[in-house]
Amino acid sequence: MKNSLWAVCLSLLLPVAAFAAGTGKFGQLNGNPGLKSASAIVLDAEGNVIYGKDTDTVRPIASITKVMTAMVILDAGLDLEEKITVTRDDRDLVRLTGSRLEYGATLTRREMLLLALMSSENRAASALGRTYPGGLKAFISAMNLKAESLGMRNSQFADPAGLHGDNLSTARDLAVMVRAAGRYPLIAEASTTPGMAVYPFAGRGALNYNNTNRLLKNQSWEIGLSKTGYLNEAGRCLVMQATIEGEPVSIVLLNSFGKLTPFGDSNRLRKWMLASS
Numbered sequence: 001m002k003n004s005l006w007a008v009c010l011s012l013l014l015p016v017a018a019f020a021a022g023t024g025k026f027g028q029l030n031g032n033p034g035l036k037s038a039s040a041i042v043l044d045a046e047g048n049v050i051y052g053k054d055t056d057t058v059r060p061i062a063s064i065t066k067v068m069t070a071m072v073i074l075d076a077g078l079d080l081e082e083k084i085t086v087t088r089d090d091r092d093l094v095r096l097t098g099s100r101l102e103y104g105a106t107l108t109r110r111e112m113l114l115l116a117l118m119s120s121e122n123r124a125a126s127a128l129g130r131t132y133p134g135g136l137k138a139f140i141s142a143m144n145l146k147a148e149s150l151g152m153r154n155s156q157f158a159d160p161a162g163l164h165g166d167n168l169s170t171a172r173d174l175a176v177m178v179r180a181a182g183r184y185p186l187i188a189e190a191s192t193t194p195g196m197a198v199y200p201f202a203g204r205g206a207l208n209y210n211n212t213n214r215l216l217k218n219q220s221w222e223i224g225l226s227k228t229g230y231l232n233e234a235g236r237c238l239v240m241q242a243t244i245e246g247e248p249v250s251i252v253l254l255n256s257f258g259k260l261t262p263f264g265d266s267n268r269l270r271k272w273m274l275a276s277s
Helices: 004-013 062-075 109-118 122-130 135-150 171-181 185-192 261-276
Strands: 039-044 049-053 083-085 106-108 195-198 207-210 222-231 235-244 247-256
Touching: 039 171, 039 261, 049 171, 049 261, 062 109, 062 122, 062 135, 062 171, 062 185, 062 222, 062 235, 083 122, 106 109, 109 122, 109 185, 109 195, 109 207, 122 135, 135 171, 171 235, 171 247, 185 222, 235 261, 247 261
Parallel strands: none
Antiparallel strands: 039 049, 039 247, 083 106, 195 207, 222 235, 235 247
């Protein structure tokens, strides 16, 4: 797997996906939204740039990785109702995080995908990668091939959950990924589900999970796709597809300092766009 230095060098050598300036409702905006995120980009429905800030710096992306995981699983056409059981191979040996999905927890592939996207369940994402045809190594290869096919030239993926710091991308590349993910109805549904209960253990009660994006509870937001992420080296990250004043937009916010900063930046962006339109 390529290391972080290689990826940074790659960002300087390879061309990035070209985006035109916005031409729609939010095409001619004035001023600055004052975002706290280190990198940000907003695209309109046609992929034109409405706003950009440090869009091509390669950064760790943490659990934003799980969006790619979901696309690769769905592309493979695997049986979503097949039962998957969590094993010791799914434990986090990188960050040593815990999980309520103890060894022996059994859910359908669909439920694992829902938990990975909605509540960022790491063991669910790891189990999805491990049970991919050919195993985890084949899955990671498929993630990188998918990124290449989308034109994400400054990105690399190292594990299905986003626990490795070598899951790297740019705001510009992630905007490409988010637009592609929006074409998968199950990703849109799973990532915007407010909460769900699952029953992974026979004879035991439900485990309740909630969505990690608090903006889904805000009635002023119309969100069609969502994923949060966090690692120390990645900061707080957020990607979304949303509709603002009838206009679909894709939003990427990377390396925000503070637990609430991505949500604050999202609100600052929305307020700025509405005031400038």
